[in-house]
Amino acid sequence: VKYVDEFRDADLGRAVSGEILSLVEPGRHYKVMEVCGGHTHSIYKYGVDDLLPSNVELVHGPGCPVCVIPMGRVDDGIALAHNDGVIFTCFGDMMRVPGAQGTLLEAKAAGADVRMVYSPLDALRIAKENPDREVVFYAIGFETTAPSTALTLKRARAEGVANFSCMSNHVTIVPPLRALLESPDLRLDGFIGPGHVSTIVGARPFEFIPADYGKPVVISGFEPLDILQSVAMVLRQLTEGRCMVENQYTRVVPYEGNLRALEVMAEVFELRPHFEWRGLGFISHSGLRLSEAYADLDAERRFSVPGVRVADPKACQCGEVLKGVIKPWECKVFGTACTPERPIGTCMVSSEGACAAYYNYGRFARDREVV
């Protein structure tokens, strides 16, 4: 298969859907977690779950980097943005994430120079164009995005751009998965592994899931047929009593990952002892900060940030949604007090967030047709 159209071909989709139907045992309920927010988005955009039998349930995982940023880190960003002379840059969805002190968009309305960028390289360009201003890049993202930040920091160093710095909120995917697997209220049969994270880290880091927890993992692409095929591969492992990491997305994901990306990340970043995740709490060795070698480009060292921890809003159940314990529509404020226009929780902010995906595509049918 070479072209996008083939990954959205209805006949092929129905064929894989039929294969899935042949693999499930009647009376058994299957819960498969898609780790990545990009998958959540595709599933609801294309209605992938409508092609699944009613006893195959897709559970949305913690793989949206916007959704997992805790309120205190948003407040730190807002405080940084209000420093005199600072141009604060970040990706678009981050501007709408509420902290205790409002959002970055509100900070912009209040006079802070907050600018949306499409890449860290754009932020560096702004720094070069404004040598008399301090430009801060607020970095978020999993291992897919961290190499982009790392390469830009290396470029800033090489080009001697002294007015550029970075506040790193980069996170890693394995520690929260391990935390989820240790969670007593979670029952999962298998995982759809993240496609583009795996382009960087490879498939090997996920081997602990079958080895230590006995659950199959299939790394998946993002087209509807990719996801359907990956569900079929998870079910086939379960049916055949196998348990391993399989790679559905071989056209992009090498098993060993991208060694150059891993090298540049190891040079520029180091693991934080702890990092707080919205809804999941503090998780050891799950966040990246700038290494000692790049300390001079670390915005958290260049400026003072409050660093105050803020508890998640009481009404918000993002934590349970991120753990897959409840469905988005089961949250008390879903679609009423919490909407994409006025989000309370981060799952409603990003289009990759499980709540926004449900809200925007109206995909909250409680019961599908029983097969």
Add this chain to the structure above:
Amino acid sequence: VSDPAREACGADHCITCNDDGIPMTVLRLDAGAGLAECADAEGAHSAVEIALVDPLCEGDRVLVHAGVAIASLEGEDA
């Protein structure tokens, strides 16, 4: 209600901050700077870091995330 961030990001998808990959074609290489000018399916051009997938040729297809080519799409007929 107008929402600049949402409009700029696209109403249904944030293209940069998540695990997104945009297939692009290399138009012009600037090997000295480690950059390539690339075009997406709609013809929009942007400068892309190529350090992770170097060496590339003009006309090659790459998967781009947040301004960085993270994989080559040559031989993608998996």
